[in-house]
Amino acid sequence: MTPTAAHATTGTPATRRLGAVVAVLLALLVMSGLWWSAEDVVQGSTVRIMYVHVPSIWVAYMAFALTAVCSGAYVSGRSRSVAWDRVAGASAEIGVLFVAVSLVTGSLWGRLTWGTYWVWDARLTSTAFLFITYVGYLAVRRLGGTLRQRARRSSVIALLAVLEIPLVHFSVELWRSLHQEASVANPNARVELDGLMLFTLMLGLATFTALFVWLLLHRQRVILLEDTVADRGLDEAIASRRDEAGAR
Amino acid sequence: MEHASFIIASYVLTFGSIAAYAAWVVRRGRAMARRATREEMPWT
Amino acid sequence: MNRRSVAVAVARKDLAVEAGSRVIVNQVAPFALVVMVMFAFALDNDGILQRVAPGLVWLATLFSMLVVVQRSFAVESADGALDALRVAGVDPAAIFLGKSAALMVQLFALEVVLVCAAFVLYGVEPTAAGWAEAFVTMVAATVGLGFVGTLYGGLAAGARGRETLLPLLLLPVVAPVLIGATRATEAAFGSGGASVSEGWPWIGLLAVFAVIFGAAGSVAFGPLVDE
Numbered sequence: 001m002t003p004t005a006a007h008a009t010t011g012t013p014a015t016r017r018l019g020a021v022v023a024v025l026l027a028l029l030v031m032s033g034l035w036w037s038a039e040d041v042v043q044g045s046t047v048r049i050m051y052v053h054v055p056s057i058w059v060a061y062m063a064f065a066l067t068a069v070c071s072g073a074y075v076s077g078r079s080r081s082v083a084w085d086r087v088a089g090a091s092a093e094i095g096v097l098f099v100a101v102s103l104v105t106g107s108l109w110g111r112l113t114w115g116t117y118w119v120w121d122a123r124l125t126s127t128a129f130l131f132i133t134y135v136g137y138l139a140v141r142r143l144g145g146t147l148r149q150r151a152r153r154s155s156v157i158a159l160l161a162v163l164e165i166p167l168v169h170f171s172v173e174l175w176r177s178l179h180q181e182a183s184v185a186n187p188n189a190r191v192e193l194d195g196l197m198l199f200t201l202m203l204g205l206a207t208f209t210a211l212f213v214w215l216l217l218h219r220q221r222v223i224l225l226e227d228t229v230a231d232r233g234l235d236e237a238i239a240s241r242r243d244e245a246g247a248r
Numbered sequence: 249m250e251h252a253s254f255i256i257a258s259y260v261l262t263f264g265s266i267a268a269y270a271a272w273v274v275r276r277g278r279a280m281a282r283r284a285t286r287e288e289m290p291w292t
Numbered sequence: 293m294n295r296r297s298v299a300v301a302v303a304r305k306d307l308a309v310e311a312g313s314r315v316i317v318n319q320v321a322p323f324a325l326v327v328m329v330m331f332a333f334a335l336d337n338d339g340i341l342q343r344v345a346p347g348l349v350w351l352a353t354l355f356s357m358l359v360v361v362q363r364s365f366a367v368e369s370a371d372g373a374l375d376a377l378r379v380a381g382v383d384p385a386a387i388f389l390g391k392s393a394a395l396m397v398q399l400f401a402l403e404v405v406l407v408c409a410a411f412v413l414y415g416v417e418p419t420a421a422g423w424a425e426a427f428v429t430m431v432a433a434t435v436g437l438g439f440v441g442t443l444y445g446g447l448a449a450g451a452r453g454r455e456t457l458l459p460l461l462l463l464p465v466v467a468p469v470l471i472g473a474t475r476a477t478e479a480a481f482g483s484g485g486a487s488v489s490e491g492w493p494w495i496g497l498l499a500v501f502a503v504i505f506g507a508a509g510s511v512a513f514g515p516l517v518d519e
Contacts, residue, residue, distance in 0.1 A: 010277030012291050030259065045250045052262040075515075097269050105258040112251050129464050136461045140447065143454065149518075153447065156512045157461075160443075163508055164465050171468035171497055175475070211266065218273045221291060225280035228288045 010221040025207035049109040055208035056102035063095030071155035085151035090219035126169040302390025345414040346477035365449030384514030396438035425480035432498035433473040439505040472497040
């Protein structure tokens, strides 16, 4: 049965309610981040960038951790359920978006506080590698083949990324420790958060976490539909070829 | 507000790209859902 | 056949293919040398070249490695040899170790050429201890590169469009090798006043990398290449 137009979405009452909550939280976050909260003693108004920058990188870390967990669950689980792979893929895609956002907002913030868009500090450099690694992971997901092939390949790549990222981070840290020029400031360490500022940051983390859940629910359903439709397309192609062969 | 352009730019960039992605996901979901049956959508 | 003899047979086969076709000797090594000459054009200063020679040697190695890895799997997927081995129930870890070993031999030969080129073209002058350290660095880095190259090369082998995926997957992973090998080679060459003793921690990093990806590759190679 084809769903009626009203049902032809990836939304449910639950996601709609969650979406409404996210919208309200986002409005509160913008108001609080841009107007209500005070300026920082040292950083002045630039601290306002933190309220979107820190939650973005937080979501990215959470998303990549979830990708790793789901990939591990796919590989180790007896059922080998492709659902794990779909969640892993959806999560990685959202993570790539948020890590890109946090790299851009971070470099804007850096321009204001350090005077340059980019410094070769260990954390920044490994974050850039994190981004490239998961762009590669998403490319692996698009290699084609059956769903099981995709699931196996991408889960192995995701688990290898778990090995790679600490190695890259560690070696970049070693690399920087020899080159330590003018002390590259840790932007968070210089910020003395008062009550409302801390509240705004926490609100940002909560909002972005809810946003992540909403995006993840929708995206993994879209992947399921994409897989189903692609699968049916293949079946139809095979069937029509069979008909052609039978007609001859 | 000092440095308003940078601050506004980072907010616009963050929420703009997230909104664009969310809109893409929802619209793609609708387009795909039209080609699927209800049984293929376990959440309905 | 046990794992070791399969691995040896695979490695020997790959090296025999190279001995017959001489692609590395006739194409990849000249390519690497051209890259070294191009670096000299781009940087255009003897002092700078001498200072950055170690980094250039390893960059040229990585670029050449991409070509060698693609070559290593192109000969397999051209006639479905890898699939045939897997269908025959050959241990994937043995295939992985064998192909890695062959890749390491080829990469090491390339690195020798590149270090000689740096000696001649860029005017680096290591001490005896420096040469020894450079040798150990090359061994440690090559083992790591051979493992990751084979691991990701196996994934990127086969279907069309995958060749372009290899650099995207491989280069971020080998960043620790580039960092470690460059610093260790700087110490060995005395670039920028570095002393030989400064290089050993970096060689340790290279060794850790090699061990981790050797172990991970033996496990992961099978699922990655399985079609």
